[in-house]
Amino acid sequence: MPQTYTVGSRSLFVTITAWIFIVVAAFTALSAVVQNAAAGSLTAGMQAAPGLPLVSQLLIAYLPWVVGATLALSLTTLVAAVGLLMRLDWARRVFIGLLVVAIVANLAGLWLQHEVMQSLVSSTLSRAPLPPQAVEVFGGFVTASRVMATLVTLGACALLVWVIRRLMSPMIRQEFA
Numbered sequence: 001m002p003q004t005y006t007v008g009s010r011s012l013f014v015t016i017t018a019w020i021f022i023v024v025a026a027f028t029a030l031s032a033v034v035q036n037a038a039a040g041s042l043t044a045g046m047q048a049a050p051g052l053p054l055v056s057q058l059l060i061a062y063l064p065w066v067v068g069a070t071l072a073l074s075l076t077t078l079v080a081a082v083g084l085l086m087r088l089d090w091a092r093r094v095f096i097g098l099l100v101v102a103i104v105a106n107l108a109g110l111w112l113q114h115e116v117m118q119s120l121v122s123s124t125l126s127r128a129p130l131p132p133q134a135v136e137v138f139g140g141f142v143t144a145s146r147v148m149a150t151l152v153t154l155g156a157c158a159l160l161v162w163v164i165r166r167l168m169s170p171m172i173r174q175e176f177a
Contacts, residue, residue, distance in 0.1 A: 018085035
C-alpha cells in the first residue's frame with residue numbers, strides 16, 4: 001500500500017523541537033555572555049594560584065575560548081531552530097549537523113569529566129589523609145558519580161540520535177520541501 005503524506009501539514013514534533021531548542025539556545029547564549037564578562041576577572045585571579053592541578057590550569061587558560069565557542073554554537077543553534085520553526089530545509093540540515101556536534105561534544109565530555117574527577121580525587125586524597133573506611137566510601141561515591149555521568153550522557157546522546165532520525169524521516173523532510 002503506498003504511503004501518502006498530507007501536503008502542507010506541520011508536524012507537532014518539529015514545532016516542539018524548535019521551541020525547546022529556541023529556549024535552550026537563548027538561555028545558553030545569555031549564560032555565555034555573562035560568563036564571558038566574568039571570565040576575564042576569573043582567569044586573572046586564578047592564574048596567580050600556583051597549587052592548582054594541571055587540568056584546572058588548562059580549563060582556566062582556555063576558558064575564554066570555551067565560552068566563545070559556546071556562544072557561537074548557541075547562537076547558531078538559535079538561528080537554526082528559528083529556521084526549523086519556519087520549515088526551511090537549510091535550517092533542518094544545519095540543525096542535524098549541530099546535533100551531531102553536540103553528540104561528539106558529549107562523548108568527549110565523558111573523558112573530560114573523568115580527568116577532572118581524577119584530578120579532584122587525587123588532590124583531595126593527597127591533602128587530607130583519610131581512614132581506610134572513609135576512602136572506600138569516598139571511592140564508592142566517585143564510582144557512582146562516574147557511572148551516573150556516563151548513563152546520563154549516553155541517554156542524552158541516544159535522545160539526540162532519535163531527534164536526528166526523526167528529522168531525516170521522509171514525512172518530516174516533506175514538510176521542508
